[in-house]
Amino acid sequence: MKYIGLILLAWLSIKNQAGQDLYACKNAKISLFSTAPLEDISAVSNSGTSVYNPATGDLAFSVAIRSFQFPKSLMQEHFNENYMESDKYPRASFKGKIQEAIDITKNGSYPVNVAGELDVHGVKQTRTIPGTVVVNNGTVSMSAEFMVKCVDHKIDIPTLVFKHIAETIKMNVSATYMAVKSN
Known part of the structure; x- marks a missing residue:
């Protein structure tokens, strides 16, 4: 887990200008929810990692x-x-x-769009995901809600259980960042 966080930090540090702050989160909450005719399915992880570079807008997330x-x-x-x-x-x-x-440096709630690559189940998809960045007295938080189609990531759902599992999964992501000085 620490290894992935260090990789994310190193990736953004390369793109970062000397002396600027990066923002890191090592306990991002990522939840999934699907509703199907016979059963709703939900799960939560509180161990996502993320790095944000406000100077460039670069953003990276990873979750086991x-x-x-x-x-x-x-x-x-x-x-x-x-x-x-x-x-x-x-x-x-x-x-x-x-x-x-x-x-x-200014408090506020900012609607954003993040363009990038979502890698799930070994399949990369180019996505633009809407979200919100909130700045409150130096604390930076981000949240997003988006849908992931199982078929887009080659996640097979056998027809025998299709009434138990939805073909589209709703994802919610939220992270609160701490400033990390890079040099």
């Missing part, structure tokens, strides 16, 4: 698939073994750039 916790252990087992193949594809990630300029 096995970190998602489900209300039922059988759901968690099926999610990891049958659908997400967590041993083969242990992480999901997003690397992109916030399209709007944000003044992190």
